[in-house]
Amino acid sequence: MTNSALRFFMTGLMLSMLAACSTTPYQPSQPPVDDRSSEPTLPQPPETPAYPPVEDAPAEQPRSAQPAPSPQVQTPIKQSPAVVALLDKAEQARVSGDLRSAQNNLQRAQRIAPRDPKVYYSLAQTHMSLEDYDLAEQVALKGVSLSSGNNVLLKRFWQLLTEIRLRAGDVSGAEVAKLRAQKY
Amino acid sequence: MAQKKAPSKKRTRSKNSSPRRKKQTGFISRSSLLKIAFTLLVLLGLLTLFLDVQIRSQFEGKRWAVPAKVYARPLELYAGAPVSLSDLKIELKGLGYQFRSKAAQPGQAAFSSSKAIIATRGFRFSDGMEPARKLILDFNAEGVTRLRDYQGQDVPLVRLEPVLIGGIYPLNNEDRDLIQLKDAPPMLSEALIAIEDRDFYQHHGISPKGIARAMVANIKAGSFVQGGSTLTQQLIKNFYLTSDRSLVRKLLEIPMALLLELHYDKDDILEAYLNEVYLGQDGARAIHGFGLGAHYFFAQPLQELKLHQLALLAGLVKGPSYYDPRRHPERAKNRRNLVLKVLYEQDKITQQQYQQARNASLDVVEKGTLLKEAYPAFLDLVKRQLRRDYRDEDLNSEGLRVYTSLDPITQSHAESSLKSTITSLQQHHGSKLKSLQGSMVVTDPQTGEVLAVIGDKNTRYKGFNRALDSVRPIGSLVKPAVYLTALEQGKTLASMVDDSSFTLTLPNGQTWKPKNFSKQSHEDVLLIDALAHSYNIATVRLGMEAGLDEVINTLNRLGIKRKLDAYPSLLLGAQGLSPLEVATMYQTIAANGFQTPARAIRTVTDSHGEALSSYPFQLRQTIDADDVYLIQTAMQEVTHSGTAASIYSSLPSHINTAGKTGTTDDQRDSWFAGFSNNRLAVVWLGQDDNSPLPFTGSGGALRVWKNFMRSQPLDSFEAPLPDDIKWLWIDTQTGLLSAQECEHSRQLPFISGTEPVEMSECVTQPGQQSNPVTRSLDWIKDWFQ
Numbered sequence: 001m002t003n004s005a006l007r008f009f010m011t012g013l014m015l016s017m018l019a020a021c022s023t024t025p026y027q028p029s030q031p032p033v034d035d036r037s038s039e040p041t042l043p044q045p046p047e048t049p050a051y052p053p054v055e056d057a058p059a060e061q062p063r064s065a066q067p068a069p070s071p072q073v074q075t076p077i078k079q080s081p082a083v084v085a086l087l088d089k090a091e092q093a094r095v096s097g098d099l100r101s102a103q104n105n106l107q108r109a110q111r112i113a114p115r116d117p118k119v120y121y122s123l124a125q126t127h128m129s130l131e132d133y134d135l136a137e138q139v140a141l142k143g144v145s146l147s148s149g150n151n152v153l154l155k156r157f158w159q160l161l162t163e164i165r166l167r168a169g170d171v172s173g174a175e176v177a178k179l180r181a182q183k184y
Numbered sequence: 185m186a187q188k189k190a191p192s193k194k195r196t197r198s199k200n201s202s203p204r205r206k207k208q209t210g211f212i213s214r215s216s217l218l219k220i221a222f223t224l225l226v227l228l229g230l231l232t233l234f235l236d237v238q239i240r241s242q243f244e245g246k247r248w249a250v251p252a253k254v255y256a257r258p259l260e261l262y263a264g265a266p267v268s269l270s271d272l273k274i275e276l277k278g279l280g281y282q283f284r285s286k287a288a289q290p291g292q293a294a295f296s297s298s299k300a301i302i303a304t305r306g307f308r309f310s311d312g313m314e315p316a317r318k319l320i321l322d323f324n325a326e327g328v329t330r331l332r333d334y335q336g337q338d339v340p341l342v343r344l345e346p347v348l349i350g351g352i353y354p355l356n357n358e359d360r361d362l363i364q365l366k367d368a369p370p371m372l373s374e375a376l377i378a379i380e381d382r383d384f385y386q387h388h389g390i391s392p393k394g395i396a397r398a399m400v401a402n403i404k405a406g407s408f409v410q411g412g413s414t415l416t417q418q419l420i421k422n423f424y425l426t427s428d429r430s431l432v433r434k435l436l437e438i439p440m441a442l443l444l445e446l447h448y449d450k451d452d453i454l455e456a457y458l459n460e461v462y463l464g465q466d467g468a469r470a471i472h473g474f475g476l477g478a479h480y481f482f483a484q485p486l487q488e489l490k491l492h493q494l495a496l497l498a499g500l501v502k503g504p505s506y507y508d509p510r511r512h513p514e515r516a517k518n519r520r521n522l523v524l525k526v527l528y529e530q531d532k533i534t535q536q537q538y539q540q541a542r543n544a545s546l547d548v549v550e551k552g553t554l555l556k557e558a559y560p561a562f563l564d565l566v567k568r569q570l571r572r573d574y575r576d577e578d579l580n581s582e583g584l585r586v587y588t589s590l591d592p593i594t595q596s597h598a599e600s601s602l603k604s605t606i607t608s609l610q611q612h613h614g615s616k617l618k619s620l621q622g623s624m625v626v627t628d629p630q631t632g633e634v635l636a637v638i639g640d641k642n643t644r645y646k647g648f649n650r651a652l653d654s655v656r657p658i659g660s661l662v663k664p665a666v667y668l669t670a671l672e673q674g675k676t677l678a679s680m681v682d683d684s685s686f687t688l689t690l691p692n693g694q695t696w697k698p699k700n701f702s703k704q705s706h707e708d709v710l711l712i713d714a715l716a717h718s719y720n721i722a723t724v725r726l727g728m729e730a731g732l733d734e735v736i737n738t739l740n741r742l743g744i745k746r747k748l749d750a751y752p753s754l755l756l757g758a759q760g761l762s763p764l765e766v767a768t769m770y771q772t773i774a775a776n777g778f779q780t781p782a783r784a785i786r787t788v789t790d791s792h793g794e795a796l797s798s799y800p801f802q803l804r805q806t807i808d809a810d811d812v813y814l815i816q817t818a819m820q821e822v823t824h825s826g827t828a829a830s831i832y833s834s835l836p837s838h839i840n841t842a843g844k845t846g847t848t849d850d851q852r853d854s855w856f857a858g859f860s861n862n863r864l865a866v867v868w869l870g871q872d873d874n875s876p877l878p879f880t881g882s883g884g885a886l887r888v889w890k891n892f893m894r895s896q897p898l899d900s901f902e903a904p905l906p907d908d909i910k911w912l913w914i915d916t917q918t919g920l921l922s923a924q925e926c927e928h929s930r931q932l933p934f935i936s937g938t939e940p941v942e943m944s945e946c947v948t949q950p951g952q953q954s955n956p957v958t959r960s961l962d963w964i965k966d967w968f969q
Binding site for chain 2: 081082086100101105107108110111112115123135138139141142145146147148149
């Protein structure tokens with residue numbers, strides 16, 4: 001009896017240890033992500049890497065331990081004071097009707113923060129005011145592509161697209177955009 | 185005027201007749217003499233009038249053809265800017281800043297290990313003035329952490345003045361930077377007048393005193409050591425007359441000098457002189473004017489020059505080639521010291537100033553310290569883009585300012601990566617690689633701006649621009665377009681692709697048997713792996729199934745404008761493209777399906793800074809966001825486990841990249857094209873005589889790419905996840921749905937509706953699963969039983 005109790009206890013203990021090793025806490029807000037925190041088994045990059053003179057034929061290279069691409073969580077954009085300053089300047093210029101200056105400031109902002117959807121939102125607005133509806137639409141679509149996961153922004157972008165398309169005379173396109181906006 | 189002209193014709197005729205009469209009679213009457221004298225007088229008057237018109241029209245009109253100035257992008261400084269201390273030094277060196285222990289004057293900088301203090305010069309941009317100011321920058325390993333003004337107030341953003349990278353010159357190749365007299369250091373005029381024409385402010389164009397003084401000096405010396413020409417005469421000579429030393433020219437010089445002095449005041453004449461004077465030769469480019477001379481010899485603006493430098497410039501006027509301080513430093517120094525001596529003797533400087541300046545070194549920088557004309561390949565691209573909108577004569581004479589996207593820091597790293605890799609390959613392979621060449625294009629894939637272009641391993645060589653004009657087969661670089669076409673037609677990354685060998689019969693009856701690089705064929709492989717490992721046979725099968733015209737359509741949507749022929753060999757990259765075209769193509773993928781033309785120019789302004797045209801950020805979505813997400817994933821597999829996996833021996837693992845290697849038949853071309861979020865680089869290596877290389881795309885071009893990318897402030901590539909994409913676990917051997925715990929399982933993205941519906945055995949028959957965890961558990965269970 002004691003023997004089988006011990007066996008039962010030991011099995012239970014080992015199983016629980018294994019289970020602890022093999023499960024990760026469930027995080028509902030994130031898609032499953034491969035563990036990217038572990039160090040790759042490739043040798044660490046030396047300061048001045050010495051390359052082999054000729055690398056192996058491409059097809060025959062061993063599979064590296066570098067983690068393969070996996071679903072990525074969009075890191076939220078942290079706006080730098082520089083971008084905030086440029087967006088402010090651009091907004092002032094746009095409101096006062098100096099659209100070229102607004103455009104210049106927004107392109108400066110874009111170079112600093114090319115993944116910040118807000119930059120594209122203002123830039124699309126500016127092109128709309130310049131009556132360049134084609135470019136305004138494309139810039140807004142670029143903003144959409146950078147806003148995935150942010151429903152508030154997506155709604156605003158599709159509302160802007162509705163307006164751009166209406167002004168451009170694209171009634172059916174505006175209708176589509178309006179429906180997209182309502183989705184968020 | 186008109187009245188005067190009519191009689192002149194008559195008199196001219198009478199002038200012609202008078203010598204005849206002279207011959208006939210041998211006697212000239214008094215009245216004839218008078219007539220002749222009168223005629224000559226009128227003629228002289230007319231000539232004077234003619235010269236007067238000439239002088240005034242040229243002096244008051246546009247005096248010089250001012251070449252367009254081409255500028256690099258201005259460096260943006262702000263807290264968080266990914267600019268290291270050493271990068272800042274590269275930029276400031278290109279701007280000719282003096283590195284001192286204290287930054288006291290504009291154009292000076294002081295550094296400590298993690299801090300920089302710079303006194304900027306300020307610059308008038310087309311969208312506003314950036315004032316000159318003193319700034320304190322703090323750095324860490326990532327870049328700038330804090331930016332303050334000298335009062336300690338945080339400053340959000342500052343633009344440094346842009347580096348001047350080139351000009352567009354008129355046919356005579358004269359280059360100059362116009363200056364105004366009020367902006368020239370007073371000591372420059374003092375020195376010039378003291379050594380060349382000390383009576384300048386007293387005489388009326390010619391100086392008998394000066395001529396006498398020169399004659400005495402020449403007799404004393406026994407040779408020609410001093411000329412008697414005034415500054416006005418010298419200006420006339422350079423400005424209006426040809427350079428031949430004819431008597432007519434000499435005779436014209438004097439009345440013209442007198443006339444010029446009659447119309448204009450001394451300061452106007454002096455200002456024209458300062459801008460006209462010839463100071464040296466840089467290859468085909470003639471250096472004119474002290475404004476440009478200061479940059480050419482000292483890499484500094486004229487206003488920042490010290491006494492000894494100004495004296496040298498003034499001394500050079502007499503013989504720019506004879507006193508060339510780079511070729512004849514001793515001569516130049518003697519000449520400079522002579523100028524200083526004269527200044528001292530005329531009480532223009534104190535003895536202390538004299539001694540100090542005399543003892544100073546020449547301070548002339550090496551040729552090429554400034555970055556003007558340093559980037560011929562990039563400048564070539566700029567000129568081609570400009571010529572679409574501007575006439576040549578506007579570009580080389582109107583003083584236009586062209587603001588470009590060139591990043592001198594990025595360009596500098598690209599150049600050293602290409603050069604060092606080529607050198608090390610040549611050292612290793614010896615004479616086989618004697619004529620190894622390379623080219624490179626770097627862009628910011630999000631904005632489409634071109635940051636760096638290299639057209640030759642000798643990066644300053646103004647010859648064949650390989651980045652734009654070398655059209656070489658792109659090999660496997662074409663494959664992402666083939667796979668993208670297949671994905672658009674409903675294939676998934678988990679589709680099984682046949683990589684077994686086959687023979688294709690072409691319409692003309694010929695047969696073609698594509699082979700893999702390794703000469704081995706494979707059974708069914710996952711589509712994503714066929715791209716990652718660059719399998720040729722699988723690619724040809726996929727491409728033929730998708731349709732050659734469809735693949736060409738995809739290439740067009742990716743930005744290739746060239747006419748492409750629908751031959752099957754297109755699928756393996758037999759088509760030639762330039763590195764710039766490849767960059768355009770990959771940019772569309774990097775920018776999530778938005779085609780963004782490669783832009784090198786931001787704005788063009790007139791000489792007053794008024795914007796003439798701007799080249800805004802343009803884009804057009806040509807690839808669906810879902811499809812581009814899939815191909816981006818596959819191209820990340822290339823750099824993680826495929827043919828470019830060696831990247832991560834150089835780059836940190838948290839920086840995600842994507843790209844593709846390319847090697848052409850017989851290894852004649854070695855390509856790599858790849859990107860992070862903020863940098864896209866295309867590298868080509870090959871030999872101009874088209875001979876084979878002893879390495880592949882990954883052995884050559886990829887090495888340049890890695891070296892370059894390692895030097896860059898990289899932003900990890902993160903593809904935005906479209907709404908319609910879901911990641912699922914699939915079985916790598918069958919492409920069927922699987923689960924995380926199953927063996928051979930792997931996560932891949934699918935567009936909703938295209939995911940496999942069938943389950944792998946591991947899921948349908950869990951009893952037969954061979955999951956390692958379950959296997960271990962079984963083993964433990966057995967042990968305890």
